[in-house]
Amino acid sequence: MRVGDRRLRAEIGIVLLLSLGQSAVYAVLSIIEKLTRPTPLNQQTTAINTSATPDRPWLDLAYQLAWLTFPLIPVVLALHLLATQRRPDEGPFRVMGFDLRRPGFDLGWGFGVFAVIGVAGLAFYLAAVELGINTQVSTANLAAAWWTVPVLVLRAIMNGVLEEVLMIGYLFTRWTQTGGRMWVIVVVSAFIRGGYHLYQGFGGFLGNLVMGLVFGWLYLRIRRVMPLVITHSLLDIAAFLGAPLLPVVMAWFS
Template identity: 55%
Template structure:
Protein backbone atom coordinates (compact mmCIF):
# COMPACT_ATOMS: atom_id res chain seq x y z
CA UNK A 1 0.00 0.00 0.00
CA UNK A 2 3.02 2.34 -0.10
CA UNK A 3 6.51 2.86 1.37
CA UNK A 4 6.94 1.80 4.97
CA UNK A 5 7.43 4.73 7.35
CA UNK A 6 9.37 4.47 10.57
CA UNK A 7 11.57 6.39 12.95
CA UNK A 8 15.37 6.71 12.83
CA UNK A 9 15.72 3.11 13.96
CA UNK A 10 12.97 1.81 11.68
CA UNK A 11 13.41 -0.83 8.97
CA UNK A 12 14.61 0.23 5.53
CA UNK A 13 12.83 -1.04 2.45
CA UNK A 14 14.89 -2.99 -0.08
CA UNK A 15 14.35 -1.42 -3.53
CA UNK A 16 15.62 -4.46 -5.43
CA UNK A 17 19.04 -3.03 -6.37
CA UNK A 18 20.99 -4.57 -3.49
CA UNK A 19 20.64 -5.80 0.02
CA UNK A 20 19.26 -3.35 2.51
CA UNK A 21 22.26 -3.89 4.79
CA UNK A 22 24.92 -3.35 2.11
CA UNK A 23 23.38 -0.58 0.01
CA UNK A 24 24.07 3.09 0.59
CA UNK A 25 21.26 5.42 -0.48
CA UNK A 26 19.98 2.77 -2.87
CA UNK A 27 23.35 2.19 -4.56
CA UNK A 28 24.71 -1.35 -5.04
CA UNK A 29 27.60 -2.70 -2.99
CA UNK A 30 31.06 -1.44 -4.01
CA UNK A 31 33.11 -3.65 -6.33
CA UNK A 32 35.88 -5.65 -4.66
CA UNK A 33 39.41 -4.20 -4.98
CA UNK A 34 41.44 -5.51 -7.94
CA UNK A 35 43.83 -8.37 -7.39
CA UNK A 36 47.61 -8.18 -7.64
CA UNK A 37 47.65 -9.45 -11.22
CA UNK A 38 45.13 -6.84 -12.33
CA UNK A 39 47.15 -4.09 -10.67
CA UNK A 40 50.36 -5.38 -12.29
CA UNK A 41 48.69 -5.42 -15.73
CA UNK A 42 47.46 -1.88 -15.21
CA UNK A 43 50.89 -0.61 -14.15
CA UNK A 44 52.55 -2.37 -17.09
CA UNK A 45 50.11 -0.82 -19.56
CA UNK A 46 50.53 2.55 -17.86
CA UNK A 47 54.33 2.40 -18.23
CA UNK A 48 54.07 1.64 -21.94
CA UNK A 49 51.61 4.50 -22.45
CA UNK A 50 53.75 7.05 -20.56
CA UNK A 51 56.93 5.98 -22.37
CA UNK A 52 55.11 5.83 -25.70
CA UNK A 53 54.15 9.46 -25.25
CA UNK A 54 57.62 10.58 -24.19
CA UNK A 55 61.06 8.99 -23.92
CA UNK A 56 60.09 5.61 -25.36
CA UNK A 57 58.94 7.33 -28.53
CA UNK A 58 62.21 9.26 -28.62
CA UNK A 59 64.13 5.98 -28.21
CA UNK A 60 62.37 4.41 -31.20
CA UNK A 61 63.11 7.44 -33.37
CA UNK A 62 66.73 7.45 -32.13
CA UNK A 63 67.18 3.81 -33.15
CA UNK A 64 65.73 4.52 -36.61
CA UNK A 65 67.94 7.60 -36.92
CA UNK A 66 71.06 5.59 -36.04
CA UNK A 67 70.16 2.91 -38.59
CA UNK A 68 69.66 5.63 -41.19
CA UNK A 69 73.06 7.11 -40.40
CA UNK A 70 74.82 3.74 -40.48
CA UNK A 71 73.30 2.88 -43.86
CA UNK A 72 73.67 6.33 -45.42
CA UNK A 73 77.20 5.67 -46.69
CA UNK A 74 79.42 8.27 -44.98
CA UNK A 75 80.95 7.19 -41.64
CA UNK A 76 79.35 8.42 -38.43
CA UNK A 77 82.25 10.78 -37.73
CA UNK A 78 81.47 12.79 -40.86
CA UNK A 79 77.77 13.19 -40.06
CA UNK A 80 76.11 15.88 -37.97
CA UNK A 81 73.07 16.14 -35.72
CA UNK A 82 71.65 19.45 -34.56
CA UNK A 83 69.90 20.25 -31.30
CA UNK A 84 67.80 23.33 -30.61
CA UNK A 85 67.43 24.34 -34.24
CA UNK A 86 65.53 27.42 -35.38
CA UNK A 87 62.04 26.74 -36.69
CA UNK A 88 61.41 29.97 -38.58
CA UNK A 89 63.52 32.84 -39.96
CA UNK A 90 61.02 35.23 -38.37
CA UNK A 91 62.33 35.82 -34.81
CA UNK A 92 59.05 36.10 -32.91
CA UNK A 93 57.48 33.20 -34.78
CA UNK A 94 60.58 31.16 -34.02
CA UNK A 95 60.25 32.12 -30.33
CA UNK A 96 56.61 31.03 -30.38
CA UNK A 97 57.51 27.65 -31.85
CA UNK A 98 60.31 27.16 -29.30
CA UNK A 99 58.08 27.94 -26.32
CA UNK A 100 55.27 25.73 -27.63
CA UNK A 101 57.70 22.86 -28.12
CA UNK A 102 59.04 23.23 -24.57
CA UNK A 103 55.55 23.48 -23.08
CA UNK A 104 54.12 20.43 -24.83
CA UNK A 105 57.24 18.39 -24.05
CA UNK A 106 56.49 18.86 -20.35
CA UNK A 107 53.02 17.28 -20.56
CA UNK A 108 54.38 13.73 -20.02
CA UNK A 109 56.01 15.05 -16.84
CA UNK A 110 52.63 16.26 -15.62
CA UNK A 111 51.08 12.91 -16.60
CA UNK A 112 53.74 10.91 -14.73
CA UNK A 113 53.29 13.01 -11.59
CA UNK A 114 49.52 12.72 -11.83
CA UNK A 115 49.68 8.94 -12.09
CA UNK A 116 52.10 8.65 -9.17
CA UNK A 117 49.66 10.65 -7.02
CA UNK A 118 46.70 8.34 -7.78
CA UNK A 119 46.41 7.21 -4.14
CA UNK A 120 46.28 10.73 -2.80
CA UNK A 121 49.99 10.88 -1.97
CA UNK A 122 51.97 13.87 -3.21
CA UNK A 123 53.99 12.76 -6.23
CA UNK A 124 56.55 15.54 -5.87
CA UNK A 125 57.24 14.43 -2.31
CA UNK A 126 57.23 10.77 -3.29
CA UNK A 127 60.07 11.22 -5.79
CA UNK A 128 61.78 14.13 -4.03
CA UNK A 129 60.98 16.86 -6.56
CA UNK A 130 60.06 19.33 -3.81
CA UNK A 131 62.01 22.32 -2.54
CA UNK A 132 62.48 21.20 1.05
CA UNK A 133 66.32 21.09 0.74
CA UNK A 134 67.23 23.67 -1.93
CA UNK A 135 70.86 24.36 -1.00
CA UNK A 136 71.72 20.73 -0.42
CA UNK A 137 70.07 19.73 -3.69
CA UNK A 138 71.94 22.50 -5.49
CA UNK A 139 75.30 21.44 -4.08
CA UNK A 140 74.75 17.76 -4.84
CA UNK A 141 73.45 18.60 -8.30
CA UNK A 142 76.50 20.68 -9.18
CA UNK A 143 78.76 17.92 -7.89
CA UNK A 144 76.96 15.31 -9.99
CA UNK A 145 77.19 17.59 -13.01
CA UNK A 146 80.96 17.82 -12.61
CA UNK A 147 81.23 14.07 -12.01
CA UNK A 148 79.33 13.31 -15.22
CA UNK A 149 80.19 16.29 -17.41
CA UNK A 150 83.98 16.22 -17.42
CA UNK A 151 84.35 12.50 -18.27
CA UNK A 152 81.41 12.86 -20.64
CA UNK A 153 83.20 15.50 -22.69
CA UNK A 154 86.25 13.26 -22.83
CA UNK A 155 84.11 10.34 -23.97
CA UNK A 156 82.59 12.51 -26.71
CA UNK A 157 86.03 13.55 -27.95
CA UNK A 158 87.20 9.93 -27.88
CA UNK A 159 84.09 8.82 -29.75
CA UNK A 160 84.70 11.42 -32.44
CA UNK A 161 88.31 10.24 -32.76
CA UNK A 162 87.19 6.60 -33.04
CA UNK A 163 84.52 7.47 -35.59
CA UNK A 164 81.59 6.13 -33.53
CA UNK A 165 80.03 9.50 -32.63
CA UNK A 166 78.44 12.07 -34.91
CA UNK A 167 79.25 15.76 -34.64
CA UNK A 168 76.70 17.30 -32.28
CA UNK A 169 75.75 20.91 -32.83
CA UNK A 170 74.21 21.67 -29.45
CA UNK A 171 72.54 24.95 -30.43
CA UNK A 172 71.59 26.36 -33.82
CA UNK A 173 69.11 29.06 -32.91
CA UNK A 174 69.18 32.33 -34.79
CA UNK A 175 70.77 35.10 -32.73
CA UNK A 176 68.10 37.06 -30.85
CA UNK A 177 67.56 38.61 -27.43
CA UNK A 178 65.67 35.51 -26.33
CA UNK A 179 68.22 32.91 -27.55
CA UNK A 180 69.97 32.30 -24.21
CA UNK A 181 66.75 32.28 -22.10
CA UNK A 182 65.17 29.76 -24.49
CA UNK A 183 68.27 27.55 -24.35
CA UNK A 184 68.10 27.62 -20.54
CA UNK A 185 64.40 26.72 -20.64
CA UNK A 186 65.20 23.91 -23.09
CA UNK A 187 67.83 22.59 -20.69
CA UNK A 188 65.36 22.65 -17.79
CA UNK A 189 62.70 20.94 -19.91
CA UNK A 190 65.11 18.15 -20.87
CA UNK A 191 66.10 17.69 -17.23
CA UNK A 192 62.54 17.52 -15.94
CA UNK A 193 61.39 15.16 -18.67
CA UNK A 194 64.30 12.74 -18.39
CA UNK A 195 64.76 12.70 -14.62
CA UNK A 196 61.08 12.61 -13.69
CA UNK A 197 60.09 10.00 -16.29
CA UNK A 198 63.24 7.86 -16.73
CA UNK A 199 64.22 7.91 -13.04
CA UNK A 200 61.45 8.95 -10.66
CA UNK A 201 58.38 7.58 -12.42
CA UNK A 202 59.91 4.49 -14.03
CA UNK A 203 61.81 3.35 -10.95
CA UNK A 204 58.78 3.83 -8.70
CA UNK A 205 56.53 1.88 -11.02
CA UNK A 206 59.04 -0.94 -11.46
CA UNK A 207 59.31 -1.12 -7.67
CA UNK A 208 55.51 -1.39 -7.56
CA UNK A 209 55.85 -4.30 -9.98
CA UNK A 210 58.44 -5.85 -7.61
CA UNK A 211 61.33 -5.81 -10.03
CA UNK A 212 64.71 -6.47 -8.49
CA UNK A 213 67.01 -3.52 -7.90
CA UNK A 214 69.66 -4.38 -10.56
CA UNK A 215 66.93 -4.79 -13.19
CA UNK A 216 65.34 -1.46 -12.25
CA UNK A 217 68.66 0.38 -12.50
CA UNK A 218 69.48 -1.33 -15.79
CA UNK A 219 66.06 -0.46 -17.27
CA UNK A 220 66.40 3.21 -16.33
CA UNK A 221 69.99 3.45 -17.60
CA UNK A 222 69.33 1.62 -20.88
CA UNK A 223 66.29 3.79 -21.55
CA UNK A 224 68.44 6.90 -21.06
CA UNK A 225 71.07 5.57 -23.43
CA UNK A 226 68.57 4.45 -26.07
CA UNK A 227 67.04 7.85 -26.77
CA UNK A 228 70.55 9.27 -27.31
CA UNK A 229 71.47 6.70 -29.98
CA UNK A 230 70.89 9.26 -32.74
CA UNK A 231 74.21 10.80 -31.60
CA UNK A 232 76.12 7.55 -32.10
CA UNK A 233 77.56 4.79 -29.93
CA UNK A 234 79.73 7.04 -27.76
CA UNK A 235 76.85 9.11 -26.34
CA UNK A 236 74.85 5.90 -25.89
CA UNK A 237 77.56 4.44 -23.64
CA UNK A 238 78.09 7.73 -21.83
CA UNK A 239 74.39 8.16 -21.10
CA UNK A 240 74.04 4.57 -19.91
CA UNK A 241 76.83 5.24 -17.40
CA UNK A 242 75.12 8.49 -16.39
CA UNK A 243 71.87 6.56 -16.05
CA UNK A 244 73.45 4.04 -13.69
CA UNK A 245 74.91 6.81 -11.50
CA UNK A 246 71.64 8.77 -11.39
CA UNK A 247 69.48 5.69 -10.80
CA UNK A 248 71.72 4.50 -7.96
CA UNK A 249 71.62 7.94 -6.37
CA UNK A 250 67.82 7.94 -6.57
CA UNK A 251 67.65 4.42 -5.12
CA UNK A 252 69.67 5.54 -2.12
CA UNK A 253 68.17 9.00 -1.55
CA UNK A 254 64.75 8.90 -3.23
CA UNK A 255 65.24 12.48 -4.44
CA UNK A 256 65.08 13.48 -8.08
CA UNK A 257 65.65 17.22 -7.56
CA UNK A 258 69.48 16.98 -7.42
CA UNK A 259 69.34 15.02 -10.68
CA UNK A 260 67.25 17.76 -12.28
CA UNK A 261 69.78 20.35 -11.09
CA UNK A 262 72.69 18.31 -12.43
CA UNK A 263 71.05 17.65 -15.80
CA UNK A 264 70.02 21.29 -16.19
CA UNK A 265 73.57 22.44 -15.44
CA UNK A 266 75.04 19.99 -17.97
CA UNK A 267 72.68 21.10 -20.73
CA UNK A 268 73.01 24.81 -19.97
CA UNK A 269 76.79 24.53 -20.27
CA UNK A 270 76.45 22.57 -23.51
CA UNK A 271 73.72 24.69 -25.12
CA UNK A 272 74.73 28.18 -24.02
CA UNK A 273 78.44 27.43 -24.29
CA UNK A 274 78.00 26.21 -27.85
CA UNK A 275 75.99 29.32 -28.73
CA UNK A 276 78.38 31.83 -27.13
CA UNK A 277 81.92 30.40 -27.23
CA UNK A 278 84.14 31.36 -30.19
CA UNK A 279 84.35 28.71 -32.88
CA UNK A 280 88.10 28.23 -32.41
CA UNK A 281 87.49 27.36 -28.73
CA UNK A 282 84.91 24.77 -29.72
CA UNK A 283 87.30 23.29 -32.27
CA UNK A 284 90.02 23.10 -29.63
CA UNK A 285 87.91 20.87 -27.40
CA UNK A 286 86.61 18.82 -30.30
CA UNK A 287 82.98 19.97 -30.10
CA UNK A 288 82.86 21.27 -33.64
Protein backbone atom coordinates in the same frame (compact mmCIF):
# COMPACT_ATOMS: atom_id res chain seq x y z
CA MET B 1 51.59 -11.10 -10.50
CA ARG B 2 48.54 -9.33 -9.10
CA VAL B 3 46.06 -7.61 -11.41
CA GLY B 4 46.98 -4.23 -9.92
CA ASP B 5 50.66 -4.81 -10.62
CA ARG B 6 49.94 -5.75 -14.24
CA ARG B 7 47.95 -2.55 -14.62
CA LEU B 8 50.81 -0.50 -13.23
CA ARG B 9 53.27 -2.10 -15.63
CA ALA B 10 50.86 -1.43 -18.50
CA GLU B 11 50.65 2.18 -17.32
CA ILE B 12 54.46 2.42 -17.28
CA GLY B 13 54.59 1.13 -20.86
CA ILE B 14 51.98 3.61 -22.06
CA VAL B 15 53.65 6.61 -20.39
CA LEU B 16 57.06 5.64 -21.79
CA LEU B 17 55.74 5.05 -25.31
CA LEU B 18 54.08 8.46 -25.23
CA SER B 19 57.34 10.12 -24.23
CA LEU B 20 60.94 8.95 -24.15
CA GLY B 21 60.24 5.44 -25.39
CA GLN B 22 58.88 7.02 -28.55
CA SER B 23 62.05 9.12 -28.77
CA ALA B 24 64.14 5.95 -28.48
CA VAL B 25 62.35 4.39 -31.46
CA TYR B 26 62.99 7.47 -33.60
CA ALA B 27 66.61 7.56 -32.41
CA VAL B 28 67.11 3.97 -33.60
CA LEU B 29 65.70 4.91 -36.99
CA SER B 30 67.98 7.95 -37.06
CA ILE B 31 71.15 5.96 -36.40
CA ILE B 32 70.17 3.44 -39.08
CA GLU B 33 69.76 6.31 -41.53
CA LYS B 34 73.16 7.75 -40.56
CA LEU B 35 74.94 4.38 -40.79
CA THR B 36 73.58 3.78 -44.29
CA ARG B 37 75.04 7.04 -45.64
CA PRO B 38 78.34 6.90 -47.54
CA THR B 39 79.82 9.50 -45.17
CA PRO B 40 81.57 8.11 -42.04
CA LEU B 41 79.69 8.66 -38.81
CA ASN B 42 82.23 11.03 -37.29
CA GLN B 43 82.12 13.24 -40.38
CA GLN B 44 78.38 13.78 -40.02
CA THR B 45 76.84 16.54 -37.92
CA THR B 46 73.81 16.18 -35.70
CA ALA B 47 72.17 19.55 -35.16
CA ILE B 48 69.86 20.13 -32.21
CA ASN B 49 68.10 23.24 -30.92
CA THR B 50 67.38 24.51 -34.42
CA SER B 51 65.24 27.41 -35.60
CA ALA B 52 61.94 26.74 -37.30
CA THR B 53 61.61 30.12 -39.05
CA PRO B 54 64.95 31.94 -38.65
CA ASP B 55 63.82 34.79 -40.89
CA ARG B 56 60.79 35.53 -38.64
CA PRO B 57 62.01 35.68 -35.02
CA TRP B 58 58.57 36.21 -33.48
CA LEU B 59 57.18 33.07 -35.13
CA ASP B 60 60.36 31.17 -34.33
CA LEU B 61 59.92 32.11 -30.67
CA ALA B 62 56.35 30.78 -30.78
CA TYR B 63 57.67 27.47 -32.14
CA GLN B 64 60.35 27.32 -29.45
CA LEU B 65 57.81 27.92 -26.68
CA ALA B 66 55.61 25.15 -28.07
CA TRP B 67 58.61 22.79 -28.20
CA LEU B 68 59.34 23.70 -24.58
CA THR B 69 55.78 23.07 -23.41
CA PHE B 70 54.44 19.95 -25.11
CA PRO B 71 57.28 17.56 -24.18
CA LEU B 72 56.41 18.22 -20.53
CA ILE B 73 52.84 16.95 -20.92
CA PRO B 74 53.93 13.32 -20.25
CA VAL B 75 55.49 14.57 -16.98
CA VAL B 76 52.15 16.13 -16.03
CA LEU B 77 50.42 12.87 -16.98
CA ALA B 78 52.83 10.79 -14.88
CA LEU B 79 52.36 13.03 -11.83
CA HIS B 80 48.59 12.98 -12.33
CA LEU B 81 48.58 9.17 -12.44
CA LEU B 82 50.70 8.99 -9.32
CA ALA B 83 48.25 11.34 -7.60
CA THR B 84 45.12 9.44 -8.61
CA GLN B 85 46.05 5.78 -9.22
CA ARG B 86 47.71 3.84 -6.38
CA ARG B 87 48.76 7.15 -4.85
CA PRO B 88 51.87 6.83 -2.65
CA ASP B 89 51.33 7.89 0.97
CA GLU B 90 53.75 10.83 0.54
CA GLY B 91 52.06 12.06 -2.64
CA PRO B 92 53.55 12.19 -6.15
CA PHE B 93 56.05 14.99 -5.51
CA ARG B 94 57.43 14.00 -2.13
CA VAL B 95 57.71 10.30 -2.90
CA MET B 96 60.34 11.01 -5.58
CA GLY B 97 61.86 14.11 -4.00
CA PHE B 98 60.69 16.46 -6.74
CA ASP B 99 60.07 19.42 -4.44
CA LEU B 100 61.82 22.35 -2.75
CA ARG B 101 62.08 20.96 0.79
CA ARG B 102 65.89 20.52 0.74
CA PRO B 103 67.38 23.20 -1.55
CA GLY B 104 70.86 23.12 -0.03
CA PHE B 105 71.10 19.34 -0.26
CA ASP B 106 69.75 19.33 -3.83
CA LEU B 107 72.06 22.10 -5.05
CA GLY B 108 75.10 20.58 -3.37
CA TRP B 109 74.56 17.15 -4.90
CA GLY B 110 73.47 18.63 -8.23
CA PHE B 111 76.57 20.78 -8.70
CA GLY B 112 78.87 18.08 -7.31
CA VAL B 113 77.67 15.40 -9.71
CA PHE B 114 77.72 17.93 -12.56
CA ALA B 115 81.39 18.70 -11.91
CA VAL B 116 82.33 15.03 -12.19
CA ILE B 117 80.06 13.98 -15.06
CA GLY B 118 80.61 17.17 -17.04
CA VAL B 119 84.35 16.69 -17.39
CA ALA B 120 84.07 12.94 -17.97
CA GLY B 121 81.26 13.40 -20.49
CA LEU B 122 83.16 15.95 -22.55
CA ALA B 123 86.25 13.72 -22.65
CA PHE B 124 84.15 10.72 -23.67
CA TYR B 125 82.37 12.68 -26.41
CA LEU B 126 85.67 13.84 -27.93
CA ALA B 127 87.06 10.30 -27.77
CA ALA B 128 83.91 8.84 -29.37
CA VAL B 129 84.14 11.27 -32.31
CA GLU B 130 87.85 10.53 -32.70
CA LEU B 131 87.14 6.78 -32.71
CA GLY B 132 84.48 7.24 -35.38
CA ILE B 133 81.52 5.97 -33.34
CA ASN B 134 79.74 9.29 -32.90
CA THR B 135 78.59 12.20 -35.00
CA GLN B 136 79.73 15.74 -34.31
CA VAL B 137 76.91 17.22 -32.26
CA SER B 138 76.05 20.87 -32.89
CA THR B 139 74.09 21.90 -29.82
CA ALA B 140 73.10 25.52 -30.45
CA ASN B 141 71.58 26.35 -33.84
CA LEU B 142 68.99 28.98 -33.05
CA ALA B 143 68.98 32.20 -35.03
CA ALA B 144 70.40 35.11 -33.04
CA ALA B 145 67.64 36.99 -31.20
CA TRP B 146 67.05 38.57 -27.80
CA TRP B 147 65.42 35.35 -26.62
CA THR B 148 68.07 32.89 -27.88
CA VAL B 149 69.97 32.37 -24.61
CA PRO B 150 66.85 32.23 -22.39
CA VAL B 151 65.28 29.64 -24.69
CA LEU B 152 68.44 27.50 -24.62
CA VAL B 153 68.50 27.66 -20.82
CA LEU B 154 64.79 26.78 -20.63
CA ARG B 155 65.36 23.92 -23.09
CA ALA B 156 68.09 22.56 -20.82
CA ILE B 157 65.82 22.75 -17.77
CA MET B 158 62.98 21.15 -19.70
CA ASN B 159 65.24 18.24 -20.65
CA GLY B 160 66.29 17.81 -17.03
CA VAL B 161 62.72 17.74 -15.76
CA LEU B 162 61.42 15.52 -18.57
CA GLU B 163 64.13 12.88 -18.41
CA GLU B 164 64.76 12.67 -14.67
CA VAL B 165 61.17 12.89 -13.46
CA LEU B 166 60.04 10.25 -15.96
CA MET B 167 63.05 7.94 -16.22
CA ILE B 168 63.96 8.06 -12.52
CA GLY B 169 61.25 9.54 -10.30
CA TYR B 170 58.11 8.13 -11.91
CA LEU B 171 59.58 4.91 -13.26
CA PHE B 172 61.33 3.89 -10.04
CA THR B 173 58.30 4.81 -7.91
CA ARG B 174 55.91 2.75 -9.99
CA TRP B 175 58.35 -0.16 -10.23
CA THR B 176 58.68 -0.18 -6.45
CA GLN B 177 54.89 -0.38 -6.18
CA THR B 178 54.84 -3.47 -8.39
CA GLY B 179 57.37 -5.21 -6.17
CA GLY B 180 59.90 -5.59 -8.97
CA ARG B 181 63.63 -5.95 -8.34
CA MET B 182 65.22 -2.53 -8.36
CA TRP B 183 68.39 -3.55 -10.21
CA VAL B 184 66.15 -4.47 -13.14
CA ILE B 185 64.64 -1.00 -13.44
CA VAL B 186 68.05 0.64 -13.00
CA VAL B 187 69.34 -1.30 -16.02
CA VAL B 188 66.17 -0.90 -18.10
CA SER B 189 65.99 2.84 -17.42
CA ALA B 190 69.65 3.27 -18.36
CA PHE B 191 69.23 1.37 -21.64
CA ILE B 192 66.18 3.45 -22.57
CA ARG B 193 68.14 6.61 -21.75
CA GLY B 194 70.98 5.46 -23.97
CA GLY B 195 68.50 4.44 -26.66
CA TYR B 196 66.91 7.85 -27.10
CA HIS B 197 70.39 9.36 -27.51
CA LEU B 198 71.36 6.99 -30.33
CA TYR B 199 70.59 9.71 -32.87
CA GLN B 200 73.96 11.20 -31.87
CA GLY B 201 75.83 7.95 -32.48
CA PHE B 202 77.07 5.03 -30.39
CA GLY B 203 79.04 7.40 -28.17
CA GLY B 204 75.81 9.14 -27.20
CA PHE B 205 74.27 5.76 -26.44
CA LEU B 206 77.14 4.50 -24.29
CA GLY B 207 77.71 7.77 -22.46
CA ASN B 208 74.06 8.13 -21.51
CA LEU B 209 73.80 4.45 -20.63
CA VAL B 210 76.56 4.92 -18.07
CA MET B 211 75.00 8.16 -16.85
CA GLY B 212 71.68 6.36 -16.44
CA LEU B 213 73.30 3.64 -14.34
CA VAL B 214 74.99 6.25 -12.15
CA PHE B 215 71.78 8.29 -11.76
CA GLY B 216 69.75 5.18 -10.95
CA TRP B 217 72.28 4.03 -8.34
CA LEU B 218 72.44 7.51 -6.82
CA TYR B 219 68.66 7.88 -6.66
CA LEU B 220 68.31 4.62 -4.76
CA ARG B 221 70.63 6.06 -2.12
CA ILE B 222 69.44 9.65 -1.75
CA ARG B 223 65.80 9.09 -2.78
CA ARG B 224 65.52 12.55 -4.32
CA VAL B 225 65.20 13.27 -8.01
CA MET B 226 65.73 17.04 -7.70
CA PRO B 227 69.56 16.81 -7.55
CA LEU B 228 69.46 14.79 -10.78
CA VAL B 229 67.22 17.39 -12.43
CA ILE B 230 69.74 20.07 -11.41
CA THR B 231 72.71 18.05 -12.67
CA HIS B 232 71.04 17.30 -16.01
CA SER B 233 69.98 20.91 -16.48
CA LEU B 234 73.51 22.15 -15.76
CA LEU B 235 75.00 19.60 -18.19
CA ASP B 236 72.70 20.78 -20.96
CA ILE B 237 73.20 24.47 -20.19
CA ALA B 238 76.95 23.95 -20.42
CA ALA B 239 76.57 22.00 -23.66
CA PHE B 240 74.19 24.50 -25.28
CA LEU B 241 75.88 27.73 -24.23
CA GLY B 242 79.45 26.44 -24.22
CA ALA B 243 79.35 24.94 -27.72
CA PRO B 244 81.12 27.94 -29.35
CA LEU B 245 84.02 27.46 -26.89
CA LEU B 246 84.59 23.80 -27.76
CA PRO B 247 86.92 24.43 -30.73
CA VAL B 248 89.01 26.71 -28.50
CA VAL B 249 89.25 24.02 -25.81
CA MET B 250 90.20 21.40 -28.40
CA ALA B 251 92.89 23.73 -29.78
CA TRP B 252 94.49 23.95 -26.35
CA PHE B 253 95.06 20.19 -26.32
CA SER B 254 95.98 19.74 -29.97
